[in-house]
Amino acid sequence: MKTILVPIDFSSTSLNAASYALQYARQVGGKLMLMHAYRQPLLFPLYQGVEVSPEGMREIKKKELELVANQLAELEPLIKVEHMMFDGELVDVLTSLTDAMQVAFIVMGITGAGKLKERYIGSNTLAVAKSCKVPVLIVPENAVFTRINDIGLTTDFRDVIKTIPDHIVSELIKSTGARLHVLNVDFKNRQWTNDTPFQSGLVETMFQQYHPQYHFIDKQDMVEGLNEYANKFSIELLLVIPQKHNLIEKIFSGSHTKELIFHSDVPVMVMHE
Secondary structure (H helix, E strand, O other), X not given: OOEEEEEOOOOHHHHHHHHHHHHHHHHHOOEEEEEEEEOOOOOOOEEOOEEOOHHHHHHHHHHHHHHHHHHHHHXXXXXXXXXXXXXXXXXXXXXXXXXXXXXXXEEEEEOOOXXXXXXXXXXXHHHHHHXXXXXXXXXXOOOOOOOOOEEEEEOXXXXXXXXXXXXXXXXXXXXXXXXXXXEEEOHHHOOOOOOHHHHHHHHHHHOHHHOOEEEEEOOOOHHHHHHHHHHHOOOOEEEEOOOOOOOOOOOOOOXXXXXXXXXXXXXXXXXXX
């Protein structure tokens, strides 16, 4: 049974992501593993005028995590919900866990706000998506789970054999039973090359058993184009593959993908080539 790993920091955004992950697990099977990476605070709160000890603070977080796990288990008794707490930095802990466990993917929340707020609130989620080898499913702060019937795979039709993790995409399609939409956003054919038809044919061969729909979105703003398409065709999940050279390059330096993660109306799964 594959594990869906959900980091919890007890914010409303992370709790919503955990709720989303629970419903996803209900659709596809698998178990939920909640984890909290504990970092000792610089200042400890006061309780009845006395500062809480480091051991006491850690115990508080442990009980909070257990409470969240129990609440989720009550909502879906047939889904196995486990929880773990570790000392250390979130990215380091997750990297170790994904190497040691059979993790299908990580689910994290993100808060879309003004540019300044994004820089800080999204830092953990973006760092995890950048560093972890397994896919990271990023859930907008107000997203409510809807059964996944349609999945959109974004591509620029460049080096598709090397860059598209077709085995992961295929596993998602099989586990959800969703329809596949292959999406290319290219304003006035600026990304078009002589190799584009050949690469497009490779993608068609790659996923031919799923009979995907192909859509070429002529929009200068990639995020706006994908959101419009997702809303029009009821896409419940967008898949993106950050690369060093393509349309969604430089994921963590103000690029299209970073904008998409912060401003998408639907959850976005980041997969590495």
